[in-house]
Amino acid sequence: MKNCLKVERAILNLTQDELAKKIGVSRQTINSIEKNRYVPSTILALKLSQIFNKPVNELFILEEGD
């Protein structure tokens, strides 16, 4: 699964740390999600969708094999 978190974060001009604080996780978690090392839970995905004001399936895109 890929995601466009980094792009969306850049649009809002947010650092990883600022975004992490907004949704109550660590900066490492945001970094891991951006680098596709970690797939977030539905709750976290919905929180991100709220912050970026975009539906979850536009933030996270399924790839072949998922």
Add this chain to the structure above:
Amino acid sequence: MTSKSFIACERERFKNLEKLQLPYWMKKFGIGIAILAFLALFVNKFTADVPEFSMGVKYALLVGLLFISVSRDKIEDELITKLRMQSYTFAFVMGVVFTLVQPFVNFFVDDLIKPGSGLIKDTGDFEVLWMLLTVQVFSFEMLKRFYR
């Protein structure tokens, strides 16, 4: 109590168990205890070698490691929870393998050093718990590094 409310009650209890963690400062406290106990164990081994003292220090070492293991992280989020669970799984498997293999390793090593003197002895409680806790603590820290 109906069976449905009984199940709901049990579920609630298990949910509360998930929150069973010590505060972050206890981790530092645990590290302190573990380091001091380890040093004391080392010093005792090469000086007086009092078995009672050694046993007490071993208990302290296990308590310190337990504090480290069950203390919260600075930010306890879902990634940390996942890594914690992975480290517990790994430690459990390693602990079982260690318990099964260790007596035979001891036997063969004893037999190599002094042929015919090898005895198959059970792995001690301290060794098993020490193995479980150290594997959990170190694998958890390593996993955190991978995700940094």
